[in-house]
Amino acid sequence: MARGKSSLWLIVLVLILVLIGAGAFYVWPHLEGEPPQIALATPLKHLGKSSSLTLKVSDQGRGLSWVRVTLVQEQRKSVLLNQTSEVLGAPLATLKLDIKPLEMGMRQGQATLVVEAGDRSWRSWMKGNMTVKEFQVMVDTTPPRLASLSQIIHINRGGAGLAVYTVNEADSQHGVRVGDLVFTGWSPWPQQPGTKLCYFAYPEDAPKDQAIELWAQDPAGNQAKLPLNVKVHWKNFRTDVINLNDAFMNKVAARFADQIPADRQTPLAKFLWINQDLRQKNNAKIHEASKPSQAYQLWQNTLERPLGARKAAFGDRREYVLDKKVVSRSVHLGQDLAHTERSPVKATASGMVRYAADMGIYGNCVILSHGQGVATLYGHLSELKVKAGDKVARGQVIGLSGMTGLALGDHLHFSVLVDGVFVQPTEWWDPHWVQDNVLLRFKEAGLPQPLPPAGK
Ligand SMILES: [Zn+2]
Known part of the structure; x- marks a missing residue:
């Protein structure tokens, strides 16, 4: 009996242990x-009138229970x-919130964003388990103040202009807007960090x-925005008619x-792909390649006019006619x-040198950046003498003329761009235009030319 009792105890003990x-x-x-874990999806240093914030809160273990955000x-x-x-049990929660500090009774200045989870x-x-994270933010709901230092600015249709102005908040982005197009400005006067310039175009x-x-x-x-006193001089561009035939289109193709997609079968379809699709793709790439720049003006007096007789001009409209259409x-x-x-x-x-390689219809092509968003392009070259990243001096040979790309005879295609927008090149090699539209802007603002500081 004793044996049976002890084995029962054993079973009970094992059961309890189990x-x-x-x-x-x-x-x-x-x-x-x-x-x-608490993290901000993008850093938040400032709170404007309305700032959006994205929080990523996660928990590796049993999942989240609650999240609280306090300003x-x-x-x-x-x-x-x-x-x-909303977050209960979630391993990861992405929380978006809009912060309107004025409506919450906050003042300008330092504040702390407290995130608890x-x-x-x-x-x-x-x-x-609980995590508390604090983020220091600056409440700033006052827009920056803009003031123009330029008198009336004259600009040609397709041409360029320069604005000189001040912005009172140092870390602001700034520039000129023409319709929906945004041009970026620069701060090339280290002694006067609030004084800016921006080259812009009337496309x-x-x-x-x-x-x-x-x-x-x-x-x-x-x-902030401030209308600029600009007078636009409208001019009409020339129209050229180019008669197409199969022999010409086949030669181009x-x-x-x-590169031509396989579904483009006829000579016309191939030509249209080159003249429209490829042209658009190339111009978009030129826009991107010519935009990166720096604050100082690397050119002086004028841009030097390349050698050669003018064959086609900036702004020429071309109509391609096949069978009278x-x-x-x-x-x-x-x-x-x-x-x-x-x-x-x-x-x-x-x-x-920002670019030195093939560029479709422009053939072998060099793009140079001269600072403050001003760039030049040289197309149809037979040979390239520079590579991207090189520094070049005025007058340095960068290539040999040719007929690569969409060119039927040896010539140089020369373009000028302002913040990625093509502008009238002839303005830049005309000393009168430079005097009235660039040097005068510095003079009326009482500023020196924004050349690179010595040693730069
Ligand atoms: Zn051309």
């Missing part, structure tokens, strides 16, 4: 000690977000009466045979200059 084990097995993960400034405290049910762990008597394809204004945006996202149109965005075959092509001013 229960404790199973309990521990079940409870143990609930006691995890991994606290939630604190001196005695003021405002709860921006208090979420329990708890998880579903049973630690700390079921309270769970050859823009409609009449575009609004032209200065713009600025501070780090808190507050925006042969040059791009390896206009089948395609294009605009010529530079100056064609023909000199002797394979004649040396020189840098029009000092600069940095």
Whole structure:
């Protein structure tokens, strides 16, 4: 009997141990000690009138339980977000919130954004693990102040202009807006960091009466604008008619045979792909390649006019006619200059090589940046003498003229761009234009020419 009793005890003991084990097995993960993680999707340093914030809150263990976001400034405290049910159990929550500090009674100046999160762990008597993170932010709801230092600015349709102005908040982005086009400004006077300049264009394809204004945006996202006193001189561009035939179109297509999509079968379809699709793709790439720049003016006096007789001009409208119908149109965005075959092509001013490679219809092509968004382009070259990243001096040979790309005879295609927008090249090699539209802007603002500081 004694034996039977003791074995019963043993069974009970084993059962208790199994229960404790199973309990521990079940409870143990609930006691995890991994606290939630809190991060801002993008850094937030400033709060403007309305700033959006994206929070990423995660928990590796039993998942989130709650998240609370509070904005604190001196005695003021405002709860921006208090979420329990929405995040309950989630391993990761992406929380978006709009902060309007003025509506919350906050003042200009320093404030603290407090983000707290708890998880579903049973630690700390079921309270769970908790993380608190604080972010220092600056409440700034005042837009930057703009002032123009330029008198009346004259600009030609398709031409360029220069504005000189001040922005009172140092870290603002700024420039000139022409219609929807945004041009970036620069700060080239280290002694006067609030004084800025911006080259801008009245694009050859823009409609009449575009609004032209200065713009600025501070780090808190507050925006300011100020109309510029600009007089636009409208002019009409020439129209050339180009008669197409199969022989011509086949000749052109042969040059791009390896690039034309297979579904373009007829000579016309192939020609249209080159003249429209490829042209558009090339111009977009030129826009991107010519935009990167720096604050100082690397050119002086004028841009040097390349050698050669003018063949086609900037802004020429071209109509391509087949069987008495206009089948395609294009605009010529530079100056064609023909000199002797394979004649040396020189840098029009000092600069940095941004691009030196094939560029579709422009053939072998060099793009130079001369600072402050001003760039020049040299197309149809038979040979390249520089590579991207090189520094070049005015007059340095950068290539030899040729007929690569969409060119039927040896010539140089020369373009000038302002912040990625093609402009009239002839303005830049005319000393009178430079005097009236560039040097006068510095003179009337009482500023020196924004050349690179010595040693730069
Ligand atoms: Zn051309």
